[in-house]
Amino acid sequence: xxxxxxxxxxxxxxxxxxxxxxxxxxxxxxxxxxxxxxxxxxxxxxxxxxxxxxxxxxxxxxxxxxxxxxxxxxxxxxxxxxxxxxxxxxxxxxxxxxxxxxxxxxxxxxxxxxxxxxxxxxxxxxxxxxxxxxxxxxxxxxxxxxxxxxxxxxxxxxxxxxxxxxxxxxxxxxxxxxxxxxxxxxxxxxxxxxxxxxxxxxxxxxxxxxxxxxxxxxxxxxxxxxxxxxxxxxxxxxxxxxxxxxxxxxxxxxxxxxxxxxxxxxxxxxxxxxxxxxxxxxxxxxxxxxxxxxxxxxxxxxxxxxxxxxxxxxxxxxxxxxxxxxxxxxxxxxxxxxxxxxxxxxxxxxxxxxxxxxxxxxxxxxxxxxxxxxxxxxxxxxxxxxxxxxxxxxxxxxxxxxxxxxxxxxxxxxxxxxxxxxxxxxxxxxxxxxxxxxxxxxxxxxxxxxxxxxxxxxx
Numbered sequence: 001x002x003x004x005x006x007x008x009x010x011x012x013x014x015x016x017x018x019x020x021x022x023x024x025x026x027x028x029x030x031x032x033x034x035x036x037x038x039x040x041x042x043x044x045x046x047x048x049x050x051x052x053x054x055x056x057x058x059x060x061x062x063x064x065x066x067x068x069x070x071x072x073x074x075x076x077x078x079x080x081x082x083x084x085x086x087x088x089x090x091x092x093x094x095x096x097x098x099x100x101x102x103x104x105x106x107x108x109x110x111x112x113x114x115x116x117x118x119x120x121x122x123x124x125x126x127x128x129x130x131x132x133x134x135x136x137x138x139x140x141x142x143x144x145x146x147x148x149x150x151x152x153x154x155x156x157x158x159x160x161x162x163x164x165x166x167x168x169x170x171x172x173x174x175x176x177x178x179x180x181x182x183x184x185x186x187x188x189x190x191x192x193x194x195x196x197x198x199x200x201x202x203x204x205x206x207x208x209x210x211x212x213x214x215x216x217x218x219x220x221x222x223x224x225x226x227x228x229x230x231x232x233x234x235x236x237x238x239x240x241x242x243x244x245x246x247x248x249x250x251x252x253x254x255x256x257x258x259x260x261x262x263x264x265x266x267x268x269x270x271x272x273x274x275x276x277x278x279x280x281x282x283x284x285x286x287x288x289x290x291x292x293x294x295x296x297x298x299x300x301x302x303x304x305x306x307x308x309x310x311x312x313x314x315x316x317x318x319x320x321x322x323x324x325x326x327x328x329x330x331x332x333x334x335x336x337x338x339x340x341x342x343x344x345x346x347x348x349x350x351x352x353x354x355x356x357x358x359x360x361x362x363x364x365x366x367x368x369x370x371x372x373x374x375x376x377x378x379x380x381x382x383x384x385x386x387x388x389x390x391x392x393x394x395x396x397x398x399x400x401x402x403x404x405x406x407x408x409x410x411x412x413x414x415x416x417x418x419x420x421x422x423x424x425x426x427x428x429x430x431x432x433x434x435x436x437x438x439x440x441x442x443x444x445x446x447x448x449x450x451x452x453x454x455x456x457x458x459x
Contacts, residue, residue, distance in 0.1 A: 001043075002162050003052045005078045007106070008088035009098050010058030013118040017088065017145035018042060018055035021155075026214070027055050038200045038213045038228075039074050046155045048164040054078045059102050079106075084158055085113040087137065088145075091120040095131045103135040114158065115140040121147050174216070175344045176225045178257035180250055180281075182273060183231025185263045186293040190327035191215065191228045194337070200228050212249040222341055227253040232277060254280070258388055259287045259343045259422070261336070266294045266306055266324070270313045278317055282424045285389020287343035288320045289422055291336055296326040319415060320422050343422035347390060351418055353383040360394065363413035372401045380432075391426045399429035 004021070006014040015027035022042035040055040056078050057071030079085065087106060089099050106113045115135055120128045120142035132140040143150035179187045188200045191213075200213050213228045230246035254260055260281045264274050281288050292306060303324075310322055321339045325332035360382045369377040379396040392414060411425045443451070 001050045001052050002083040002159065003054060003081050004084045004086060004158070005054045005056065005082035006086050006088060007056055007059055007075055007079065008102065009090070009096070012058075012088045012090045013145045014058075014088055015040075015055055017086070017116070017118070017143075017151075018053055020145050020148060020151060021051075021053045026212075038071070039078050040213060041215075046159060049159045049162055051159060051162075054081070059098075059105075079109060079111075082111055085109070085111055087113055087115050087135075088118050089115060089132055089135075089140070091117045091123060091128050091142065095134060099132075099135065103137055107136060113137045114154070116154070117142045118145050120144055121149050174223045174225050175259065175340065176227065176257045177340055178227040178229060178250075178253040178260045178286075179263060180229050180232060180254060180260055180277065181263035182265070182271070182277075185231065185265045186327045187231070187263050188228055190261070190263060190291065190293065190325075190333075191226050193327050193330050193333060194219070194226065212253045219337060227257060229253050232273070251280075254284060254286060257286055258347055259289060259340050261289050261291050261340065263291045263293050263327075266292050266298055266302075270306075270309045275313055278314065278320070282317065285391075285424055285426055287347040287388075287423045288317070289336065289339050289343055290314075290317075290320050290322045291327075292322060292324045293327050295324040296329055296331060319420075319424070339422060346418075346420040346423040347388045349390070349418065349420070350387065351384045351390075351392075353381070355418075356383060356392065356414070357381040359414060359417040360410070362417070363410055366413075367409060369402055369406055372398055377402060385428070386426075389426050390420065390423060391428065393428045393430055395430050395432060397431055399431045402429065 006017055008014055018027045018040065019025055021044045023044065024042060026042055027040050038057070042053045042055070044051050044053055056075035059072055059075055085106060087102065089095065103115075115132055115137050117129055117132055117140045121144040123142065125142050128142045129140040141150060141154060143154060145151075179191055181187050191200055192198050195215060195217055199215055212230070215226045215228070217224055217226070229250035232247050232250055262274070262278055262281065264270060278288060278290070290310075292310075295303070298306075314320070323332050323336045323339065325336055327333075360379060364379055369379065371377070375398065377396065377398045379394055379399070382392055382394045385391040385393045394410070407427055411427055414420070414425055414427075415423070
């Protein structure tokens with residue numbers, strides 16, 4: 001598939017065009033220069049032809065902005081992969097010196113470059129494009145990324161030389177893994193280490209990652225889609241609009257994932273925010289793996305204290321395997337990914353109803369439900385109603401009177417019986433209706449006579 005790379009100054013509409021070309025809302029869009037920093041890949045399809053679109057950060061950043069310089073390096077890597085380059089300029093601000101500097105770089109690239117004059121809706125075509133001829137990259141094309149003006153003709157022209165494609169990204173068997181945690185915990189460093197390249201920006205600054213960056217790769221025979229997310233802080237500390245959008249994208253990544261790797265910093269304690277975030281993941285039914293990062297060079301007493309903190313602060317996540325890793329040096333990552341695979345297999349497991357029912361009967365034999373007002377609660381059978389998350393429905397009578405402690409007991413029994421690792425189980429109950437409820441028992445003549453004799457005897 002052809003690779004189309006979007007480049008230009010900050011805030012000219014590259015992310016808006018990315019969303020238009022991929023028919024998604026994957027790229028974060030806001031009226032703030034320099035919002036995009038990492039390379040964002042997506043797939044589009046037009047008239048039977050598939051293509052890959054790459055969104056990049058703005059070129060020509062200020063020299064004193066270290067993060068913007070790193071984003072420019074990411075854009076340069078994308079340009080080396082490009083088959084087509086879409087150079088976006090702004091029709092409202094006109095041709096600026098930064099546009100001319102970018103054009104000089106693109107002319108040296110030796111690849112097909114198309115100048116797109118964005119935000120041209122409602123403007124005269126010839127007059128809008130006239131001043132951008134000075135860039136020396138052919139005839140500029142007025143378009144509107146927000147409204148879609150000129151996009152159809154652009155794609156038809158740019159994809160004319162490529163054959164029709166009947167293949168696209170296949171989601172079958174791909175393990176979607178979201179990497180979440182507080183800011184500056186080492187999420188992007190972990191992603192880069194797993195990929196073996198500097199795919200996403202890393203810096204010793206909280207909030208380096210803003211968007212949810214999806215990267216596909218293969219490791220040990222398994223295909224993954226890693227989703228690097230922005231750090232999630234407490235709501236009281238979030239004030240910027242961009243950070244709120246970033247947190248929303250991170251929460252969406254949790255919903256899309258099969259497995260969530262929650263990264264914490266070994267130099268900090270397990271905070272209330274970490275516990276709430278893990279509780280949120282468990283509540284959404286996603287498989288969870290805990291990664292304690294920056295474990296290298298820690299003293300033995302510090303390590304012992306962290307392990308005791310995990311047991312003390314996270315007793316409700318006793319089914320989650322903790323891993324003590326160093327994302328920078330790569331220690332512990334093999335075991336981490338092995339548990340990710342086990343968690344994926346657990347959360348997508350299809351358990352036959354007879355086996356579930358046998359496990360339920362064995363659990364009841366070991367520990368019967370408590371009686372309610374002298375009446376015994378009967379649990380008859382169980383069956384699975386969903387995967388990712390695993391949902392199990394148990395049928396019986398008076399199930400609404402089962403205490404929560406017995407709910408937890410059954411969940412632990414099911415988890416042990418089927419070796420479900422790192423997976424929360426959503427347990428539901430259904431009480432069967434009494435077939436004789438509301439029906440009166442009609443007595444026979446013989447029964448009526450016996451009833452009369454009994455009443456006369458007591459009189």
